[in-house]
Amino acid sequence: MKFFLSILVLGFGLGEGAFAFSPDFHLGMETDFSRDVVTPAIFPILKAGIEDSSDHYKIDLEYKSSALLAKVGALSSKNAYYEFGDEQSTFQLSIGRKLINWSQLDENWGLGVFNVLDSWDRLRSFSQGLTGIFIRSENKFLNLNIFASYLMLPELSPNVVIENNRFESDHPQSVSAGPQTFDLLNRPTPLGYNLLIPSISSILLRPSFALTIDSSKNFDPFFGKLSFGHLPLNYFPIALQASLAIPIDQIVVDLRPRLLSHNLYNAEISLYFNDNSSAGFSFLADQTFNEELIPSDYTTTILGTTTYWSPWLKFGIFNLSYIYSQGGIVGDIGPYANPGHNLFSSQILYRNAAQLKVDWFEFTGKFLHEFSINANWIALDWKHQWNHHLNIFVGGDIISAESSSAVGGGAEFLSDLRALDRIRVGVNYVF
Numbered sequence: 001m002k003f004f005l006s007i008l009v010l011g012f013g014l015g016e017g018a019f020a021f022s023p024d025f026h027l028g029m030e031t032d033f034s035r036d037v038v039t040p041a042i043f044p045i046l047k048a049g050i051e052d053s054s055d056h057y058k059i060d061l062e063y064k065s066s067a068l069l070a071k072v073g074a075l076s077s078k079n080a081y082y083e084f085g086d087e088q089s090t091f092q093l094s095i096g097r098k099l100i101n102w103s104q105l106d107e108n109w110g111l112g113v114f115n116v117l118d119s120w121d122r123l124r125s126f127s128q129g130l131t132g133i134f135i136r137s138e139n140k141f142l143n144l145n146i147f148a149s150y151l152m153l154p155e156l157s158p159n160v161v162i163e164n165n166r167f168e169s170d171h172p173q174s175v176s177a178g179p180q181t182f183d184l185l186n187r188p189t190p191l192g193y194n195l196l197i198p199s200i201s202s203i204l205l206r207p208s209f210a211l212t213i214d215s216s217k218n219f220d221p222f223f224g225k226l227s228f229g230h231l232p233l234n235y236f237p238i239a240l241q242a243s244l245a246i247p248i249d250q251i252v253v254d255l256r257p258r259l260l261s262h263n264l265y266n267a268e269i270s271l272y273f274n275d276n277s278s279a280g281f282s283f284l285a286d287q288t289f290n291e292e293l294i295p296s297d298y299t300t301t302i303l304g305t306t307t308y309w310s311p312w313l314k315f316g317i318f319n320l321s322y323i324y325s326q327g328g329i330v331g332d333i334g335p336y337a338n339p340g341h342n343l344f345s346s347q348i349l350y351r352n353a354a355q356l357k358v359d360w361f362e363f364t365g366k367f368l369h370e371f372s373i374n375a376n377w378i379a380l381d382w383k384h385q386w387n388h389h390l391n392i393f394v395g396g397d398i399i400s401a402e403s404s405s406a407v408g409g410g411a412e413f414l415s416d417l418r419a420l421d422r423i424r425v426g427v428n429y430v431f
Contacts, residue, residue, distance in 0.1 A: 023052035023059070029067075030426030037419050038172045044068060047428070057082045058098075064120055069170035074156045076118040078128050092136040099129035100145055102212050102227045103266040105282035105310040108321050111349060113264055113286050114210065114227070116234050117155045122173050122417065123379065123397050128156075130231075132208065138216065145212045152206040155234040165192035165252075173420060196256045203259065206232045210264075220272065223280075227266035232259065233288065235347055239300035242336070256298065262288040277315050284308040286328070299334030301344050319357040323350050329409040348410035368414075375401035375414040381424075389431070395424040 028047035035041065049062030058079040066072035081096030101107055102114040107127060110117065115127040132149025158171035167174075210229035215222070236257035243252050265287075270280030288303040306328030312321035328348050336343060355368040362384050368377040381395035401415040 023050040025050050025431045026428055027431075028426060028428035030424065032172065032422045032424050034172055034420055034422040038422075040069075040170065040172055043172050045426075055086055056084075066170060071161065071168070072159050072170050074118070074120045074159070076120070076128055076156055078126075081129075081134070090138050092134075094134040094136070095132075097129045097131045098134050098147075099127060100134070100147070100212070102210060102229065103264075103282065103284055104225070104268055104270070104280065104312070105266070105284045105308055105323070108282075108310065108312060109323050109350060109355075111308075112155055112234055113262075113284070114229055114231070114266075116153060120156045120158060120171075122158065122413075123420070130208070130210070140218055141216055143214050143216060145210075147208070147210040149208045150205055152204055152208060152232045154203070154236070157235075162193050162195045162255075165194065167193060173417065192252050194252060194254045196254055198257060198259060206259070206261070208232060212266075223270045223272060225266070225268045227264070229264040230261065231264065232261050237301060237303065238344060239294050239298040239334075240336075240343075241295070241298045258292055258294075258300065260288055260290065260292065260303070262286055279311075279313045281311045282309070284310075288328075294333070297335060299332060299336040299343060301332050301342055301346070302330040304328055304330045306348060317358055317360045319359070320354070321357075322354045324352050325350060325410065342405075342409045345405075345412045345416065346410050349413040351406040351411040353411075370401070370411055370414055372406035372411050373401050373403035373415055375399070375403075375411070375418070377414055390427070390429050392427045393424070397422050397424075 026047070026049055030045040030047065032043040032045070033041065034043070044067035045064055046067050047062055047064050049060065051060045053059070058081060059077075060079055061075065061077050063075045064073065077097055078099045079097060081094045081098045083092055083094040085092045099115065106112070106114050110125050110127075112119070112125070112127070115130060117125045118128050119125040130147055130149065131151050131153055132147055135144075135146040137144045158169065158174040160167060160169045160171075160174045162168065208229075208231045210227070210231060212225060212227040214225040237260060239256045239258055241254045241256070243254075263286075265285040266282065268280060268282040270278055272278045284307070286306040286308070288305070290302055294300055304327050306325055308323060308325045310321060310323045312319070314320075325348060329342060329346055332338065332341075332343050350370060351372040353368060353370040353372075355366060358365045362382055364381045364383075366377070366379040368379075369375070370377075376399070378398045379395070380397075381393060383391060383393040385391045398421050399414055399418045401418040404415045405412045
């Protein structure tokens, strides 16, 4: 990490002009208290990071780790880029990691289809930037953003590892670990897992391209945006193969992550009444390519095109939005495929849902209802800034769900986390 920071600092010193690098460092402590059915029920977290910006660069880095559990940790960054040109220029070139709003629907609902998500805390996920080369050009009518890269950094999620052929995790949100036994001939038989990890180069070195065109302020109060992306999937769907060990005392399950790409098409239009009130509508199509050949003795899910529709309304402190999605899951193929049932959880977070967000001074709240599985999510947070350096927060989540997934698949997100009712407390100090 010190080497990486040194490269960034030296890199910022090259190019146009000279400027100071004087970042703000912060340290934080957070603890989650969950019900006894969640392991661990008390989950202390340490955070450390830096932030800094100027006319030519922006950087933020944060490392999160468990205070008690050494396996749990993650490094995230929304922005870490250098920009040639100044803010007044009609043409800008940026290199590094940069956060751009490609789709308001994607950002409103935290889908993570354009930008990579930091989902280390899946109930408080946020978008991270893409990493590559960025070009921005604008005139009095339109703004154009172009992104291109050959480097893919996948989304962050709760740490899950396989040790001694078993799923091991110390993160309370690692609820997707597979079963440990299977009833074979009416006898519980242990399952042993083997993860077939692709080469690092095949994971990281993958082409990506995106562009967005939106209207300028000359069209106020109307705003329109069109976006397209050809990007790697930010997660890795799994294919599995199961076989009996000799002697027959264990079932060996090989897990093979799949490296897929998708095309994204986004269109949105909105009307801004004033700085605090607006209304809009978004359409997003996510077309996944299953170009990778899967051996016939493997079982996996074939992914198709998911379409999303979402109107939203912002009025003062209230933000109301709705989402409806179709498609995306064609079905399982392979020897363990079961018609009408998907062996794997999908990454389609919502099928038919509405949410109300409230942002009032130091208080934020959200109520979300997923109609397809009759699920509810209440999230509350209070953050108080004691002074320039110190802030504290208290919050929590309550989740319920009646079904495990929607008809035809999808919406497993809230069902997976329905046992994770929790209280959050924390403190953060900026130097």
